[in-house]
Amino acid sequence: xxxxxxxxxxxxxxCAARHCGIKASGLDLSLFASDTPAHxxxxxxxxxxxxxxxxxxxxxxxxxxxxxVIANSKISNVATGEGGxxxxxxxxxxxARELGIPEELVLMxxxxxxxxxxxxxxxxxxxxxxxxxxxxxxxxxARGIMTTDTEPKVLSVEVGGATLTAVxxxxxxxxxxxxxxxxxxxxxxxxxAPRLDELLRRASRKSFECLSVDSDTSTSDTVAILANGRIxxxxxxxxxxxxxxxxxxxxxxxxxxGEGATKLLRVRVVGAxxxxxxxxxxxxxxxxxxxxxxxxxxxPNVGRILMAIGKCVExxxxxxxxxxxxxxxxxxxGGVRVPYDEARVRGLLAEDTIEIDISLGVGEGRGLGIGxxxxxxxxxxxxxxxxx
Amino acid sequence: xxxxxxxxxxxxxxCAARHCGIKASGLDLSLFASDTPAHxxxxxxxxxxxxxxxxxxxxxxxxxxxxxVIANSKISNVATGEGGxxxxxxxxxxxARELGIPEELVLMxxxxxxxxxxxxxxxxxxxxxxxxxxxxxxxxxARGIMTTDTEPKVLSVEVGGATLTAVxxxxxxxxxxxxxxxxxxxxxxxxxAPRLDELLRRASRKSFECLSVDSDTSTSDTVAILANGRIxxxxxxxxxxxxxxxxxxxxxxxxxxGEGATKLLRVRVVGAxxxxxxxxxxxxxxxxxxxxxxxxxxxPNVGRILMAIGKCVExxxxxxxxxxxxxxxxxxxGGVRVPYDEARVRGLLAEDTIEIDISLGVGEGRGLGIGxxxxxxxxxxxxxxxxx
Numbered sequence: 192x193x194x195x196x197x198x199x200x201x202x203x204x205x206c207a208a209r210h211c212g213i214k215a216s217g218l219d220l221s222l223f224a225s226d227t228p229a230h231x232x233x234x235x236x237x238x239x240x241x242x243x244x245x246x247x248x249x250x251x252x253x254x255x256x257x258x259x260v261i262a263n264s265k266i267s268n269v270a271t272g273e274g275g276x277x278x279x280x281x282x283x284x285x286x287a288r289e290l291g292i293p294e295e296l297v298l299m300x301x302x303x304x305x306x307x308x309x310x311x312x313x314x315x316x317x318x319x320x321x322x323x324x325x326x327x328x329x330x331x332x333a334r335g336i337m338t339t340d341t342e343p344k345v346l347s348v349e350v351g352g353a354t355l356t357a358v359x360x361x362x363x364x365x366x367x368x369x370x371x372x373x374x375x376x377x378x379x380x381x382x383x384a385p386r387l388d389e390l391l392r393r394a395s396r397k398s399f400e401c402l403s404v405d406s407d408t409s410t411s412d413t414v415a416i417l418a419n420g421r422i423x424x425x426x427x428x429x430x431x432x433x434x435x436x437x438x439x440x441x442x443x444x445x446x447x448x449g450e451g452a453t454k455l456l457r458v459r460v461v462g463a464x465x466x467x468x469x470x471x472x473x474x475x476x477x478x479x480x481x482x483x484x485x486x487x488x489x490x491p492n493v494g495r496i497l498m499a500i501g502k503c504v505e506x507x508x509x510x511x512x513x514x515x516x517x518x519x520x521x522x523x524x525g526g527v528r529v530p531y532d533e534a535r536v537r538g539l540l541a542e543d544t545i546e547i548d549i550s551l552g553v554g555e556g557r558g559l560g561i562g563x564x565x566x567x568x569x570x571x572x573x574x575x576x577x578x579x
Numbered sequence: 580x581x582x583x584x585x586x587x588x589x590x591x592x593x594c595a596a597r598h599c600g601i602k603a604s605g606l607d608l609s610l611f612a613s614d615t616p617a618h619x620x621x622x623x624x625x626x627x628x629x630x631x632x633x634x635x636x637x638x639x640x641x642x643x644x645x646x647x648v649i650a651n652s653k654i655s656n657v658a659t660g661e662g663g664x665x666x667x668x669x670x671x672x673x674x675a676r677e678l679g680i681p682e683e684l685v686l687m688x689x690x691x692x693x694x695x696x697x698x699x700x701x702x703x704x705x706x707x708x709x710x711x712x713x714x715x716x717x718x719x720x721a722r723g724i725m726t727t728d729t730e731p732k733v734l735s736v737e738v739g740g741a742t743l744t745a746v747x748x749x750x751x752x753x754x755x756x757x758x759x760x761x762x763x764x765x766x767x768x769x770x771x772a773p774r775l776d777e778l779l780r781r782a783s784r785k786s787f788e789c790l791s792v793d794s795d796t797s798t799s800d801t802v803a804i805l806a807n808g809r810i811x812x813x814x815x816x817x818x819x820x821x822x823x824x825x826x827x828x829x830x831x832x833x834x835x836x837g838e839g840a841t842k843l844l845r846v847r848v849v850g851a852x853x854x855x856x857x858x859x860x861x862x863x864x865x866x867x868x869x870x871x872x873x874x875x876x877x878x879p880n881v882g883r884i885l886m887a888i889g890k891c892v893e894x895x896x897x898x899x900x901x902x903x904x905x906x907x908x909x910x911x912x913g914g915v916r917v918p919y920d921e922a923r924v925r926g927l928l929a930e931d932t933i934e935i936d937i938s939l940g941v942g943e944g945r946g947l948g949i950g951x952x953x954x955x956x957x958x959x960x961x962x963x964x965x966x967x
Contacts, residue, residue, distance in 0.1 A: 239889035239896040240914065270885050272915040305882020306916030410886055480868075481961055488962030494693020497658050498798055501628035508627040526628070527660040528694030566962075567955040573869055574876030574954075 192436035198329060198347035201354035201379035202421040203227060205325035208335035211317025213265040213303075213310060220317045221335030223358070223375055224259040224290055224325060229417035230381075231257035232388035233298065234395055236412035243268045243275035244299040245411060247283065251295055255384035257417050258296035260375050261286035262336050263314065264360075265303040269410040278309045285318040300373050302360065302411050303338055329358055336360045336373055339572055344444050350433035351425040353380035357437045361404065361445030372399065374414045374441055380430055381420030390431045391416050398438035401470070401559040403478050404449035414438075446561045447543075451568025455544045456486050458560035462551040464507040469551075469558030471506055475499050476547060477560030487564035489540040491533060493522045496547060512552030518545065580824035586717060586735035589742035589767035590809040591615060593713035596723035599705025601653040601691075601698060608705045609723030611746070611763055612647040612678055612713060617807035618769075619645035620776035621686065622783055624800035630657035631667040632687040633799060639683055643772035645805050646684035648763050649674035650724050651702065652748075653691040657798040666697045673706040688761050690748065690799050691726055717746055724748045724761055727960055732832050738821035739813040741768035745825045749792065749833030760787065762802045762829055768818055769808030778819045779804050786826035789858070789947040791866050792837035802826075834949045835931075839956025843932045844874050846948035850939040852895040857939075857946030859894055863887050864935060865948030875952035877928040879921060881910045884935060900940030906933065 200206065203226040208218040233252040235245045251257070261282060268275050279299050287294035301309065333343035340360050347356040359374040382390075395414055416434075447455040458476045463469030476482055479499035485492045496515050500508060515523035518539035522531050545564075588594065591614040599608040621640040623633045639645070649670060656663050667687050675682035689697065721731035728748050735744040747762040770778075783802055804822075835843040846864045851857030864870055867887035873880045884903050888896060903911035906927035910919050933952075 237892045238886065239892070239894075240885045240898050240901075241889075267882070270882060270911070270914065270916045272913075304880070305885060410882070410889060480957070484958055484961035487958070490962075492692070494655070494658060494798070497628045497693060498626060501626035501798060504625045504627070506627075510628050513628075523658070525660070526658065528658045565958060567958045569868070570872055570875070570953060570955045570958060573872035574878075 192348060192433060194440065195347045198345040198356060199354065200327055200329050200356055201377050203379055203419045204377045205327060206329060206332035207321050207324040207326060208331040209317050209321060212313040213263055218331060218335035219264050220314070221262045221332035222259065222286060222321050222325070223332060223377065225417055225419040227419055228256050228258045228296055229419040230384040230387055231255060231415065231417050232384055232391045233413060233415035234391060236410055238410045240270055240410045242301060242411040243271060243279040244301050245413065246276055247279045248298050248413060251298060254295055256296060257298050257415070258292050259286055259290055260298045260300065260415065261318070262300040262373060263309070264336050264338050266301060266307050266309055267303045267305050267411045268301040268309050269305040271306065271308050274308060278311055281311060282309065282314055285315055289318050289322045298415055300411065300413050302336065302373055305410060329356065333358045339450050341448055344441065344448070346437050346440055348433050348437055350430050351380065353378055353422040353425050355380070355433050355437055357441050359441045359445060361448060372409070372412055372445055374399070376416035376437070378416070378418045379421040380418055380425040381423050382418045382425065382427065382430065386427055387416055387418055390427065390434050393431065394434045394438040397435055397559070398442040401473070402442045402446055402561045403474060404446060404452070404563055442561050446563045449563040450572045451566040451570070452563035453566060454486055454564045456483070456547070456562045456564060457544065458547045458549065460549045460551065460558040462553060463556030463558060464554040465556040466558065468506045469556035471558065472500055472503050472549065472551065473558035473560035475503050476549065477562035480565055483562070483565035486540070486545050487566050489537060491517060491522065491536040491540060493528045497523060500549060507553050508551060509553055514550040514552065516548040518542070580736055580821060582828065583735045586733040586744060587742065588715055588717050588744055589765050591767055591807045592765045593715060594717060594720035595709050595712040595714060596719040597705050597709060600701040601651055606719060606723035607652050608702070609650045609720035610647065610674060610709050610713070611720060611765065613805055613807040615807055616644050616646045616684055617805035618772040618775055619643060619803065619805050620772060620779045621801060621803035622779060624798055626798045628658055628798045630655050630689060630799040631659060631663035632656055632689050633801065634664055635667045635671065636686050636801060639686060642683055644684060645686050645803070646680050647674055647678055648686045648688065648803065649706070650688040650761060651697070652724050652726050654689060654695050654697055655691045655693050655799045656689040656697050657693040659694065659696050662696060666699055669699060670697065670702055673703055677706050677710045686803055688799065688801050690724060690761055693798060717744065721746045727838050729836055732829065734825050734828055736821050736825055738818050739768065741766055741810040741813050743768070743821050743825055745829050747829045747833060749836060760790070760797070760800055760833055762787070764804035766804070766806045767809040768806055768813040769811055770806045770813065770815065770818065774815055775804055775806055778815065778822050781819065782822045782826040785823055785947065786830040789861070790830045790834055790949045791862060792834060792840070792951055830949050834951045837951040838960045839954040839958070840951035841954060842874055842952045844871070844935070844950045844952060845932065846935045846937065848937045848939065848946040850941060851944030851946060852942040853944040854946065856894045857944035859946065860888055860891050860937065860939065861946035861948035863891050864937065865950035868953055871950070871953035874928070874933050875954050877925060879905060879910065879924040879928060881916045885911060888937060895941050896939060897941055902938040902940070904936040906930070
């Protein structure tokens with residue numbers, strides 16, 4: 192899959208961003224809009240404390256159509272009760288009025304600190320006049336949704352004459368069942384909403400649901416796709432493959448830019464009893480603090496990989512069938528650590544993408560884990576990240 | 580429960596420790612012995628890659644009698660195949676010969692790096708003559724089993740005229756289903772082995788199984804109790820309470836001395852649908868990297884507590900019934916963050932024991948989580964802790 196070197200928005204989509212004053216400085220408010228209503232699908236966090244925008248978003252996506260996304264960073268509007276839900280609705284209404292569209296076609300997202308109310312006056316002033324600033328450059332709006340991300344994230348790709356673009360943010364509190372990860376996907380292809388929903392779920396299962404920066408699961412996670420049909424119909428299958436690819440690439444980007452991360456960690460499991468067990472083992476390895484610090488330190492410590500596999504006590508694991516490779520080098524055969532060239536493995540662990548391949552030898556199940564190393568940077572960011 | 584200010588071994592137990600050369604320096608080999616065979620019970624890790632000493636220990640504990648424990652630190656004898664099992668047996672045999680007792684009465688433990696064979700010549704030289712050094716001071720033997728612990732751990736208590744003593748080590752790779760936590764309990768009380776087993780399981784469920792330093796589960800965890808009966812029979816119930824108390828205190832000591840830890844974190848959940856769900860939620864909060872870094876940073880960030888409760892997607896949680904207190908101060912009522920004196924909470928978070936109390940309001944289930952904060956120290960120790 193060839194991603195554009197200079198990612199762009201699809202036909203009929205524009206966006207804008209402002210500093211409205213929620214952050215002390217920097218862009219903190221983004222608006223994405225289609226010229227016409229779009230078929231839409233969305234997935235939200237499974238956390239029992241979903242943010243107010245998620246609660247309202249779940250209602251709206253039942254209509255299967257969206258035309259705009261309004262998103263702010265720094266305050267997530269979670270655990271704010273009925274007042275928070277009213278704030279979320281009002282934020283959407285302000286964007287709808289600004290664009291002259293029905294409020295039901297606006298999706299809201301908020302990311303940041305939990306438990307604080309949105310500063311509605313600042314948001315109102317921020318949204319007023321924003322429609323007149325809509326343009327083709329996706330980068331400012333990608334910046335407007337950043338929290339502790341170190342860089343904005345936009346990807347785009349061509350498929351069947353249409354463009355598919357993803358704008359995302361991540362950084363921390365990210366684990367399968369999604370993340371304070373926000374990913375908005377836009378395409379000028381025409382696809383019916385049920386098909387969009389099906390393809391989005393499939394792509395998410397193979398990407399965002401494999402992603403874990405720190406095993407914590409945000410209350411605001413949202414992945415949404417808007418298809419405005421400007422280019423006309425496309426074949427679902429090449430489109431689905433493009434969606435799979437862009438979601439996987441975005442997941443890896445989010446992991447690589449995880450809080451404090453210096454390396455991407457990719458764990459592949461084969462030979463599990465079934466796919467759920469394959470995913471469970473991959474997740475255990477990618478989440479293990481001892482594996483993550485080993486990846487950071489760059490020192491091969493094979494025992495930690497075996498420990499992380501073995502602690503999945505509910506999975507069918509037969510110790511003497513387990514094999515493992517680090518950066519392609521066999522380090523465990525028949526459940527036992529085998530001799531390997533330590534200097535070579537240490538050298539391979541200095542690369543910025545680390546791959547651990549595990550074969551369990553008990554079935555046909557597979558699993559993928561996408562994560563990152565655990566560093567002092569994560570501790571610094573999260574012990575200092577103030578609630579106020 | 581009053582623990583002895585100067586913990587001591589019970590009647591008829593002695594111990595000794597040596598530097599045999601597995602570590603570059605410091606004690607690395609400990610022997611604990613009873614003058615007579617003792618009734619015994621033991622619990623081992625549920626990790627699918629149990630160490631060789633665990634494999635042999637599981638066999639031996641079926642005999643329900645032990646007379647000695649031989650333990651080394653620095654190499655764990657895990658993932659070493661058949662040869663490792665032979666090494667474990669030989670280590671036990673050497674100790675049995677040294678003590679002049681049957682080898683079936685010796686329990687072996689090894690803790691440290693996974694995937695390396697034990698240096699048997701060093702161990703053999705280390706064990707030779709060790710019996711002549713057996714004495715009453717528990718501290719050197721407690722030092723001999725330390726890995727990244729910062730201090731040796733011994734507790735003792737009187738119960739019904741008998742003494743109950745615990746010698747433990749912990750530090751990292753510690754989570755419920757136990758830990759590379761080794762805890763050896765010795766008593767001069769007389770209790771039948773089945774009763775010992777029952778009381779040990781109960782005590783462990785309320786202590787070691789609630790303990791999580793980093794969510795990783797070691798391949799070497801062992802908790803064993805030896806009762807040599809020198810003082811005669813005791814009532815099981817006050818003894819059971821004493822065992823509960825000493826196991827809980829040892830768990831908290833292990834957590835407080837977790838790798839890089841500066842604070843003990845105690846999470847109590849009530850009102851869960853049932854006890855397993857109560858434990859699941861407590862574990863989620865105590866393991867959450869974002870809660871752990873918040874505890875380290877001492878800044879109240881209530882949203883992280885809600886996030887960690889809410890990510891237990893399989894548990895029955897009704898958001899608007901959830902209440903939470905930090906150091907006794909209500910911070911969440913009806914699932915919503917309530918105003919509280921932030922300066923006061925910040926002050927209370929500076930204490931060295933942090934308590935988070937959660938009420939789920941859906942049932943009668945309870946759970947306890949014992950853990951610690953997550954700091955740069957954990958990262959430093961575990962990114963540098965070399966496999967060789």
